[in-house]
Amino acid sequence: MIFVGDGALLRRAVAHAAAQGHPVDLVCSADPQDATGGARHLHLPAPADVNTHADVNTHADALARACTDGIVWSLNNRRIFRAPLLSRGLRILNVHNGLLPRHRGLPSVAVLFALLNGEHEYGATLHEVDAGIDTGRVLAVHRFPIAPDARHFQVMLRGVRACQTLFEETLPAVAAGEPLPPPPAPAGPPAYHGTRTLARLAAHRDHPAYARATDLGPFAAYAPELTAAIGTQAPAG
Numbered sequence: 001m002i003f004v005g006d007g008a009l010l011r012r013a014v015a016h017a018a019a020q021g022h023p024v025d026l027v028c029s030a031d032p033q034d035a036t037g038g039a040r041h042l043h044l045p046a047p048a049d050v051n052t053h054a055d056v057n058t059h060a061d062a063l064a065r066a067c068t069d070g071i072v073w074s075l076n077n078r079r080i081f082r083a084p085l086l087s088r089g090l091r092i093l094n095v096h097n098g099l100l101p102r103h104r105g106l107p108s109v110a111v112l113f114a115l116l117n118g119e120h121e122y123g124a125t126l127h128e129v130d131a132g133i134d135t136g137r138v139l140a141v142h143r144f145p146i147a148p149d150a151r152h153f154q155v156m157l158r159g160v161r162a163c164q165t166l167f168e169e170t171l172p173a174v175a176a177g178e179p180l181p182p183p184p185a186p187a188g189p190p191a192y193h194g195t196r197t198l199a200r201l202a203a204h205r206d207h208p209a210y211a212r213a214t215d216l217g218p219f220a221a222y223a224p225e226l227t228a229a230i231g232t233q234a235p236a237g
Contacts, residue, residue, distance in 0.1 A: 001175070002067050002090075004028040004056060005077035006046060007222075009160055011036060013075050013095075013167050022175050026066040028056060040066070047078045060085040071174060074129065075163065078106075081129050092129035093174065095167050097159040099141065099187035100125040104134035108216070108223035109193040111155045114146065115213035116204050121187075122146050122155055124162035126170050126180075133192070138183050142166040153217030198229040205233055 002025055003014050010027070011034050018024050018037045027035035028042045035041035042062065044055045056063075056079045063072065067090060074081070074094040081092055097107035099122060103114065114122055123143035128136035142162040146155060173180050204210055214230045216223060 001071040002026045003073045005075040007076045009076040010034050023068050025068050057082045057085045060088050064088040094129050095163045096125045099123045101190035102187040105193035108226045112213050115209050124166045139180050140170050141183050151212045151215040153219050156219050195225045
């Protein structure tokens with residue numbers, strides 16, 4: 001199996017898969033240290049924005065040759081899979097930080113509006129990858145409640161942990177080619193949370209949950225678009 005993504009979530013997934021005896025054929029990321037345990041590494045530049053996709057898709061033939069079981073995992077991955085990679089017969093699965101289809105797009109933005117909208121639950125979703133963005137068939141979900149006083153970074157952290165849990169729970173069945181239990185009803189209504197969604201942030205400046213929803217904590221360094229948007233809404237001092 002092949003892993004595509006970045007950061008600690010990707011690294012933990014690679015280490016867990018290897019520890020369980022699954023073949024880690026290739027790790028595709030911006031940091032060679034993500035390829036733990038001596039796995040092969042393919043360098044992919046960190047995407048500048050959610051529309052960056054050429055870097056992974058231009059390696060379609062290399063990924064198809066390297067993959068021994070036909071499975072590609074996408075974790076903490078902002079690279080979008082397009083042709084020709086989608087036509088190479090690989091089963092590409094994404095572990096998404098958010099409940100689909102309600103939280104499509106950037107998790108940091110999805111959490112922001114989940115808090116502003118007063119939503120009561122969040123979670124992680126395992127889904128098949130198709131030509132859309134977070135539109136593939138949902139295979140499994142891990143939900144958790146949003147506390148009434150939850151702050152943005154707290155929901156994000158629980159979302160990351162939910163992604164790791166969901167990966168570990170579904171890995172055995174996916175690797176064995178076994179069907180997963182039917183997922184619960186889709187989380188709705190459908191919504192996409194990209195950088196353009198941040199244009200609506202100004203309308204929420206006086207929302208009672210605004211301070212909690214924009215408290216990025218340690219995630220500020222990993223969400224530059226959101227950090228910049230929040231900065232433009234700060235009152236002049």
